[in-house]
Amino acid sequence: METVTSSTEKTIQEIWNTRPLIISGPCSAETEEQVVETAERLAKTGKVNVLRAGIWKPRTKPGMFEGHGAKALPWLQRAKKATGLRTTVEIATGKQVEDALMFDVDILWIGARTTVNPFSVQEVADALRGVDVPVLIKNPINPDLELWGGAVERVARAGIKNIGLIHRGFSSYGNTEFRNAPMWHLAIEMKRRNPELPLINDPSHICGRRDILQETSQRAIDLDFDGLMIESHIDPDNAWSDAKQQITPEQVGEMLSSIIWRREDVASEEYHAALEKLRQQINHLDDELLQVLSQRMKIAEKIGQYKKDNNITILQTNRWNEILERGTKEGEKKGLSREFIEKYLDAVHMESINHQKKVLDT
Numbered sequence: 274m275e276t277v278t279s280s281t282e283k284t285i286q287e288i289w290n291t292r293p294l295i296i297s298g299p300c301s302a303e304t305e306e307q308v309v310e311t312a313e314r315l316a317k318t319g320k321v322n323v324l325r326a327g328i329w330k331p332r333t334k335p336g337m338f339e340g341h342g343a344k345a346l347p348w349l350q351r352a353k354k355a356t357g358l359r360t361t362v363e364i365a366t367g368k369q370v371e372d373a374l375m376f377d378v379d380i381l382w383i384g385a386r387t388t389v390n391p392f393s394v395q396e397v398a399d400a401l402r403g404v405d406v407p408v409l410i411k412n413p414i415n416p417d418l419e420l421w422g423g424a425v426e427r428v429a430r431a432g433i434k435n436i437g438l439i440h441r442g443f444s445s446y447g448n449t450e451f452r453n454a455p456m457w458h459l460a461i462e463m464k465r466r467n468p469e470l471p472l473i474n475d476p477s478h479i480c481g482r483r484d485i486l487q488e489t490s491q492r493a494i495d496l497d498f499d500g501l502m503i504e505s506h507i508d509p510d511n512a513w514s515d516a517k518q519q520i521t522p523e524q525v526g527e528m529l530s531s532i533i534w535r536r537e538d539v540a541s542e543e544y545h546a547a548l549e550k551l552r553q554q555i556n557h558l559d560d561e562l563l564q565v566l567s568q569r570m571k572i573a574e575k576i577g578q579y580k581k582d583n584n585i586t587i588l589q590t591n592r593w594n595e596i597l598e599r600g601t602k603e604g605e606k607k608g609l610s611r612e613f614i615e616k617y618l619d620a621v622h623m624e625s626i627n628h629q630k631k632v633l634d635t
């Protein structure tokens with residue numbers, strides 16, 4: 274990972290194109306001193322490109338700290354002047370966009386609670402018309418890629434050229450290891466749909482706690498994310514919001530040093546040849562798997578015919594339990610995880626039922 278010196282020496286486009294793009298700073302701007310000191314200590318690590326701070330905070334419940342609002346914008350200006358770090362804040366209304374731009378905020382981001390609401394996203398997009406500023410769009414709190422993509426489209430239609438995605442995980446009911454379930458497959462699918470947009474991971478809001486921040490960040494980097502947004506605070510335990518997940522600027526530096534930065538590709542013929550050979554084998558096996566699955570469906574259809582002739586229901590719970598039990602036992606012996614086998618058998622079973630239903634309906 275390259276060391277950054279002073280990021281105002283670079284154009285905002287150069288910063289935007291930096292890989293990995295590292296954004297860090299407090300969940301909320303609390304005082305001018307806190308913002309400036311965080312920025313100074315982050316800049317000292319030499320690994321951070323952009324300073325984040327929430328000044329309009331969408332809180333789950335009333336009575337929690339909702340941010341200082343526009344009053345905190347000059348604090349960010351001062352932090353930028355003192356350190357050279359570019360700045361980013363969350364905006365959720367047209368007025369907030371105007372205020373942030375008036376005070377030279379370099380990058381705007383749309384928060385998860387805003388991405389869910391097309392009215393709000395449209396209002397933000399309308400305020401962005403004719404403005405040249407990069408915009409990061411967090412995933413909506415619910416696992417809905419259409420809604421995420423819709424927000425991207427609204428902002429793109431307003432003429433914004435530099436749009437990026439932030440994966441911050443998805444709300445789920447009940448306690449889990451994560452504050453917001455990462456559902457990595459959704460981030461991967463979003464990247465597949467939008468290969469031209471940088472994808473940043475926000476391990477802080479995914480984890481909600483410090484002890485798994487590093488492994489989550491490493492996972493994101495292994496999945497070829499373009500950068501990280503990590504919340505940091507000069508006194509994490511006493512932060513006014515999200516205290517449990519924040520770390521000190523120095524800890525951000527240490528964490529970034531410990532991450533193994535992987536590349537998506539390398540210019541080595543030997544590596545490419547070896548990979549190509551193995552990929553051929555995988556393609557071959559995938560073809561065989563499909564062949565076998567199609568045979569399995571043909572047998573299911575035959576069973577469907579017998580069921581039809583004898584007026585029997587498609588679903589037989591005992592048989593399904595037997596398939597699950599046999600499959601997980603066999604699969605686990607072969608090194609497959611229980612979670613995978615269950616998902617796989619469930620999908621195969623549903624497809625089987627659909628095939629049988631067609632037979633019963635004809």
Ligand code: PEP
Binds near residue numbers: 331386
């Ligand atoms: C934040 O970044 O502090 C924040 C409010 O995040 P999210 O929109 O992901 O909940």
Ligand code: MN
Binds near residue numbers: 300514515
């Ligand atoms: Mn936060």
